[in-house]
Amino acid sequence: MSAFKHIRCRVRGKFFSEVILDLSNCKTCLVNNLPLSDRHLKSILHAILALFAFSKLLMQKNLPDTQLKGCNKREINNSDIMTVTKFNNRLVTPELREALSDYPLYSQDAKGKDALCIAVFHLGNIRWYIMEGQPEGDDFTLYGIVVGLHETEYGYMSASEMADVTYDASKYGLGLLKIEQDMSFKSCALREVKDKELQSFLSRLYDEN
Template identity: 75%
Template structure:
């Protein structure tokens, strides 16, 4: 079992263990067949995490983010993600922060029911 001294509310022992089999660059070239290990969200923004590993005092995650101006692949710092908040008081929601979708079960990117994600993947990988 993977062990770490890393302290971040987003990086649970279960996620650390799951990502231990998927360090950075381990799913290169898998395209739609890459396994999504975890999903984080803030409102309509979703981070589909496929790889990750501890680097120094941080945890670097790699995945696809949807719900922003552009959907894109990218690296995320777990420390930065844990520090992001959004004041939704005017909507009666208080302060929101990035959370992990605890009900998500790992699956390939192709299996995820998210129209924005699937459109992004199709633009990249589907040939006419």
């Protein structure tokens, strides 16, 4: 995910200092993965990224009221204004787009294990369980849980970037692999998904608190 899209989801509802701390502790943050040994320099870069994200959101909050029609107070304060443009992506099928139209970003907040999983994408042993999504500019932003990487976690995903991901598995006789949707999956609550790694993550997150 691009640097701005990565931090955009961490800005909403937080103070500037909280965003910087959040970025500094995030393993997938672009800055933290740069070959830099100087912590002070990294802190400066985190601050620049946070300032950029805040300025973008403030600009969008100052849009004319007519563009905010239909948005509730939480959506206006905490989310980007959804812009619908022509969009073509092999992962966002008409069926998936229609299914997600009832579940835009933030629509399933606080549902925990009862949140409805709309779709599943996979690449090898990596699984993306999608609960929310909506078009944003010339992209489509998805929200869900990623399982099978170093760490299972909730996150925002760019459909455009996901569609471009490839893995050359020719040496295993599998050719070029791409992220694909599991077309056999039927929407259900997260607690009902038959994935031990996902259920273990959900239990740690919700049952032990």
